[in-house]
Amino acid sequence: xxxxxxxxxxxxxxxxxxxxxxxxxxxxxxxxxxxxxxxxxxxxxxxxxxxxxxxxxxxxxxxxxxxxxxxxxxxxxxxxxxxxxxxxxxxxxxxxxxxxxxxxxxxxxxxxxxxxxxxxxxxxxxxxxxxxxxxxxxxxxxxxxxxxxxxxxxxxxxxxxxxxxxxxxxxxxxxxxxxxxxxxxxxxxxxxxxxxxxxxxxxxxxxxxxxxxxxxxxxxxxxxxxxxxxxxxxxxxxxxxxxxxxxxxxxxxxxxxxxxxxxxxxxxxxxxxxxxxxxxxxxxxxxxxxxxxxxxxxxxxxxxxxxxxxxxxxxxxxxxxxxxxxxxxxxxxxxxxx
Amino acid sequence: xxxxxxxxxxxxxxxxxxxxxxxxxxxxxxxxxxxxxxxxxxxxxxxxxxxxxxxxxxxxxxxxxxxxxxxxxxxxxxxxxxxxxxxxxxxxxxxxxxxxxxxxxxxxxxxxxxxxxxxxxxxxxxxxxxxxxxxxxxxxxxxxxxxxxxxxxxxxxxxxxxxxxxxxxxxxxxxxxxxxxxxxxxxxxxxxxxxxxxxxxxxxxxxxxxxxxxxxxxxxxxxxxxxxxxxxxxxxxxxxxx
Numbered sequence: 001x002x003x004x005x006x007x008x009x010x011x012x013x014x015x016x017x018x019x020x021x022x023x024x025x026x027x028x029x030x031x032x033x034x035x036x037x038x039x040x041x042x043x044x045x046x047x048x049x050x051x052x053x054x055x056x057x058x059x060x061x062x063x064x065x066x067x068x069x070x071x072x073x074x075x076x077x078x079x080x081x082x083x084x085x086x087x088x089x090x091x092x093x094x095x096x097x098x099x100x101x102x103x104x105x106x107x108x109x110x111x112x113x114x115x116x117x118x119x120x121x122x123x124x125x126x127x128x129x130x131x132x133x134x135x136x137x138x139x140x141x142x143x144x145x146x147x148x149x150x151x152x153x154x155x156x157x158x159x160x161x162x163x164x165x166x167x168x169x170x171x172x173x174x175x176x177x178x179x180x181x182x183x184x185x186x187x188x189x190x191x192x193x194x195x196x197x198x199x200x201x202x203x204x205x206x207x208x209x210x211x212x213x214x215x216x217x218x219x220x221x222x223x224x225x226x227x228x229x230x231x232x233x234x235x236x237x238x239x240x241x242x243x244x245x246x247x248x249x250x251x252x253x254x255x256x257x258x259x260x261x262x263x264x265x266x267x268x269x270x271x272x273x274x275x276x277x278x279x280x281x282x283x284x285x286x287x288x289x290x291x292x293x294x295x296x297x298x299x300x301x302x303x304x305x306x307x308x309x310x311x312x313x314x315x316x317x318x319x320x321x322x323x324x325x326x327x328x329x330x331x332x333x334x335x336x337x338x
Numbered sequence: 339x340x341x342x343x344x345x346x347x348x349x350x351x352x353x354x355x356x357x358x359x360x361x362x363x364x365x366x367x368x369x370x371x372x373x374x375x376x377x378x379x380x381x382x383x384x385x386x387x388x389x390x391x392x393x394x395x396x397x398x399x400x401x402x403x404x405x406x407x408x409x410x411x412x413x414x415x416x417x418x419x420x421x422x423x424x425x426x427x428x429x430x431x432x433x434x435x436x437x438x439x440x441x442x443x444x445x446x447x448x449x450x451x452x453x454x455x456x457x458x459x460x461x462x463x464x465x466x467x468x469x470x471x472x473x474x475x476x477x478x479x480x481x482x483x484x485x486x487x488x489x490x491x492x493x494x495x496x497x498x499x500x501x502x503x504x505x506x507x508x509x510x511x512x513x514x515x516x517x518x519x520x521x522x523x524x525x526x527x528x529x530x531x532x533x534x535x536x537x538x539x540x541x542x543x544x545x546x547x548x549x550x551x552x553x554x555x556x557x558x559x560x561x562x563x564x565x566x567x568x569x570x571x572x573x574x575x576x577x578x579x580x
Contacts, residue, residue: 189443196440199429208415208445328435328470
């Protein structure tokens with residue numbers, strides 16, 4: 001029998017105080033930088049992309065990496081939010097940016113609740129295909145809709161149009177809120193259930209995890225934040241048409257980010273998003289090749305680093321950032337204090 | 339004492355394939371109830387019906403005198419049915435302690451702190467306490483099987499369903515497992531235990547049922563059941579024609 005002496009843990013957790021403080025300092029630093037205009041426009045353009053992709057990647061990771069719902073149709077909510085913002089801020093309705101963004105996210109939440117009625121009857125591959133088809137269906141709808149300019153799309157006309165600085169701050173706020181929410185969620189009992197679902201959904205059900213309610217919660221949260229990020233993305237871009245809103249390329253980028261970074265870890269999509277944005281920027285010079293190169297990288301990572309970059313690093317070096325790990329010795333301390 | 343489980347004329351199966359036909363049996367509270375039967379006789383299907391993974395097409399299942407025929411699985415777990423998997427399915431990327439903690443939090447609805455102490459108790463009972471911070475994916479088979487039991491106990495069940503917990507273990511390990519099950523019985527759990535190893539069942543069950551072709555063919559004292567002609571025929575292949 002194994003008589004190895006009990007080691008406190010096989011994993012060092014880096015999040016508690018020092019790591020969290022570092023993150024907060026970094027975030028505050030970026031905020032100040034944005035507000036004071038210390039960051040160049042070029043850098044800000046990168047930052048906006050990174051923040052938005054982190055948010056989307058993190059949400060996709062929550063969906064697929066934790067709750068076992070490999071959705072290929074999150075662009076449904078990106079497109080909906082983009083069009084909502086475009087329509088609501090048009091001279092006809094004249095909503096301010098904030099209102100329009102929230103409206104877009106609200107519509108997405110309502111649609112996601114409705115979609116869950118249909119989608120949650122399906123599992124695995126069937127679920128994935130159904131999400132993709134749903135997104136395509138919405139794409140067709142907007143293609144045919146005269147009011148939104150059919151295939152030509154809409155130009156977003158917000159009055160006054162937000163500056164790049166404002167967009168950067170907004171996207172950063174959403175990113176920080178999304179990260180904090182994911183991290184917080186994983187440390188609650190719901191998070192415990194989600195982590196269990198990540199490892200084995202059948203076992204999770206057998207120990208009393210309510211799979212349906214967990215899935216629903218995650219699906220709605222993901223729709224909300226994906227929509228917010230999508231809305232801002234199109235404000236930044238200035239126009240939207242059906243293919244850019246509901247295109248499959250959104251899914252490709254989310255999958256890429258989550259897989260490169262490491263699914264089932266909180267820190268993975270952050271690294272993934274940073275890599276993705278820079279790669280994307282470099283590959284913009286070779287339009288036809290970009291997807292081939294991204295695809296090749298994804299396959300190589302799946303083959304050689306199946307846990308993604310962060311997942312592999314964490315395993316090799318025995319640490320975890322933003323961990324939701326529970327330790328029995330923490331319990332003991334609590335007992336002694338009593 | 340009353341009955342913890344009652345199957346009343348259950349028909350069930352997967353899709354169009356009917357596996358259980360007119361299965362009826364009762365388990366008294368506090369008993370270790372053994373179930374044997376050849377492959378494909380419907381033992382695991384019976385568990386699935388009891389757990390709510392499949393819905394019976396006819397009949398009713400009572401747990402603690404409540405009709406649970408249409409209750410969803412996670413509610414049944416909360417009501418007090420804990421299970422182990424035949425092939426252990428731990429949450430591999432989580433520690434042993436976390437595995438049981440999840441069961442204690444979601445299986446009972448108590449706060450995480452309280453559940454933590456319950457999890458420690460379950461780990462001590464199953465002899466996994468020393469290994470509580472190891473990754474469950476790194477455990478050897480016996481410990482994985484123990485973990486299955488610990489996780490089931492974590493949900494604070496009244497009834498434990500053990501699905502071949504001794505299969506694939508060495509003789510010495512089987513003895514360990516039998517000791518563990520005896521300990522569980524003494525701490526007041528009712529147990530339904532599916533197993534192939536007849537010697538194990540003989541030593542540790544109060545009653546024994548033999549299933550074949552989806553229904554109960556004989557039920558009674560373990561010794562009687564095993565010596566009966568039906569079981570001899572089923573297991574040793576003594577053919578009627580010979």
